Amino acid sequence: MIRMTTTPPDDSGATPPVAAGPDPVEGTATTGQSDRAQYGVCAFLALVGGLVIVDAARTGHAISAADPIGPKPVPILLGVLLLVVAAIYAVDVARGGAGEPEAGEDVDLSSPIDWRTVLLLIGAFLVNAVLIDRLGWVISGTLLFWGSAFALGNRHHVRNLLIAVALSLITFYTFAIGLGVNLPAGVLQGIL
Amino acid sequence: MDNLGNLLDGFANVLTPMNLLIALLGVTIGTAVGVLPGIGPAMTVALLLPVTYGMEPAQAFIMFAGIFYGGMYGGSTTSILLNTPGESSSVITAIEGNRMAKAGRAAQALATAAIGSFVAGTIATLLLVVVTPPVVRFAVSLGAPDYFALMLLSFVAVTAVLGASRVRGFAALLIGLVIGTIGIDSVSGQQRLTLGVPQLADGIDVVVVAVGVFAVGEALWIAAHLRRRAAEVIPVGRPWMGRQDWQRSWKPWLRGTAYGFPFGALPAGGAEIPTFLSYATEKKLTKHPEEFGRGAIEGVAGPEAANNASAAGTLVPMLAIGLPTNATAAVMLAAFQQYGIQPGPLLFERESGLVWTLIASLFVGNLLLLVLNLPLAPAWARLLRIPRPYLYAGILFFASMGAYAVNAQPFDLFLLLVLGLLGFAMRRFGLPILPLIVGVVLGSRAELQGRRALQLSGGELTGLIGGWVSWTVYAVILVMLFWPLLGRFVIRPVRERLVNP
Secondary structure, eight states: OOOOOSOOOOSSSOSOOTTOSOOSSSOOGGGTSOOTTHHHHHHHHHHHHHHHHHHHHHSOOOOBTTBSSOSSHHHHHHHHHHHHHHHHHHHHHHTTOOOOOOOOTTBOTTSOOOHHHHHHHHHHHHHHHHHHHHHOHHHHHHHHHHHHHHHTTOOOHHHHHHHHHHHHHHHIIIIIIISOOOOOOGGGTTTO | OHHHHHHHHHHHHHTSHHHHHHHHHHHHHHHHHHHSTTOOHHHHHHHHGGGGTTSOHHHHHHHHHHHHHHHHHHHHHHHHHHOSOSSGGGHHHHHHHHHHIIIIIHHHHHHHHHHHHHHHHHHHHHHHHHHHHHHHHHHHTOOHHHHHHHHHHHHHIIIIISSSOHHHHHHHHHHHHHHHHOEEOTTTOOEESOTTOGGGTTOOOHHHHHIIIIIIHHHHHHHHTBOSSOOOOOOOOOOOOOHHHHHHHHHHHHHHHHHHHHHHHSTTOTTHHHHHHHHHHHHHHOSOGGGTTSOOTHHHHHHHHHHHHHHHHTHHHHHHTOOOOSHHHHHHHHHHHHTTOOOSHHHHHHTHHHHHHHHHHHHHHHHHHHHHHHHHHHHHHHHTTSOHHHHHHHHHHHHHHHHHHHHTOTHHHHHHHHHHHHHHHHHHTTOOSHHHHHHHHHHHHHHHHHHHHHHHTTTOGGGGOOSHHHHHHHHHHHHHHTHHHHIIIIIHHHHHHHHOO
């Protein structure tokens, strides 16, 4: 989805302006406090830039008549640009610049980041990634959907399980069997 | 009129019972998914890619055309009935549309959006048919330096012109370009940034990147800030318009189309500026100025037509030159590559049948959408009430399925999570997503063209400057880069006057 970049010409306030309102976690420049976590982004960009340059330095020389510049210059250029952008970014943050967190239909930016939900979702996601080849999509996908619904606060465990199983079975039969998409049957091979 | 013959052949391909069914399926699921809150057109296309994996290219393209327009239309339904739109192109539609809905005129707002989208989509697709062949003829004459310059233009345009903060845009672009560099260099065969991981040798699939930053990133971001009280959905019956609504709508539709198509076709156009211009124009020309801000139908008809026309416009550079100018086009480009099809001027020579089938199915999809949406609007409105845990659990579910299905390796799921966390962080810190996607999609091609240009000149940097085309493009890039100086003193005051009259 594209980030909302214009402020809508809205005068009723029905669309909450993104940067408005005091926000304990995402204090923006408008609240008078700079968003210090942004320095982490600068550090990340600089780190990636450094990594790209180091990797390019280790790439073998492979210059030929058909390729006069070889595989090195482009990554080195990207790495240098990343370092430059990281520096400019840091200056921007120091001068009080802040990016607007993305808004959306279901996004309530006045609440702090709910890390518990996010970590539980990541957990459900990883369970699927680890188990998909061993147990097959029907089981791992069920766990993924059920776990995600649980993480997002739905407590109808039995109903969720039924929905999860139904979704996994429907997708498996439509995509893997019907359309020939790669989805593993896993331990249920021969049963499904 | 060779092209007319080609187009008729395209229609002949689409109008078989099987293909019509696929087109109908495409617009239906495109709309259904696009209506869901939190899912914009780009994510709709990315999430629905796996649906087309088992199909023939022609059928897959017919389906894409349906998903493309369906997703666009679904987004406008959401913004009218829910307000707070997720994508910038629907922001303007939401202003008057949501007021109309609140004032009990949801049916008329949806009707003018649906019929306006149809009118704009049909005219814009006709313009696409007329404009694309000359652009292709022009593009065939371009050499490697010109392509390199055009791709640089694309990078600078999505980064510097769209979006609020340039440094954040460039940061996103560079991350995308680095992701695009990962894998074996196609010219020299050397591994770059693979960190010794064998699965990275083939590079990261664009589909995995798109699904990761759009779907997983979005789902995690929304989960972190989930509104515990469900947003209010305005109930709606079957859309219809009275005689007066028609009288007040048809001119804004045409004007919106006139704004939307050219902006969409430009490398830096997008839908944001034309919808804004259309709104400002309608506000100025209306005979009912008192209704603006309280639900004026012109304020829905114009911007919605502009939005759809610009979507069709983006297909011109995408098909003719291979340059995506918005996120949806970038994901579509990735989908084409999935089929081993490289959009660009040669596409019209090599895969002529396929392209004209795609264009014909745009017309068909547009018509089906109108037929479908007027009676089905109440059903779409009900989709907006889907419990949020199911919605976002479902997004993660389908995202995982789609990403796994690309290469059938669990490694891609870990990659998907890393990219999802990247998308999460970008949303948190206000880094735009579009430059990243364009960087991934175009990065390696830009490098290839640049190196080809240098090969012709024997490594001299002058090889990057070809004929007058690249000169012109570099001049445009410079103007864009120095635009803020102009913007600070000219554009911004004007814009503010428009926003706060």
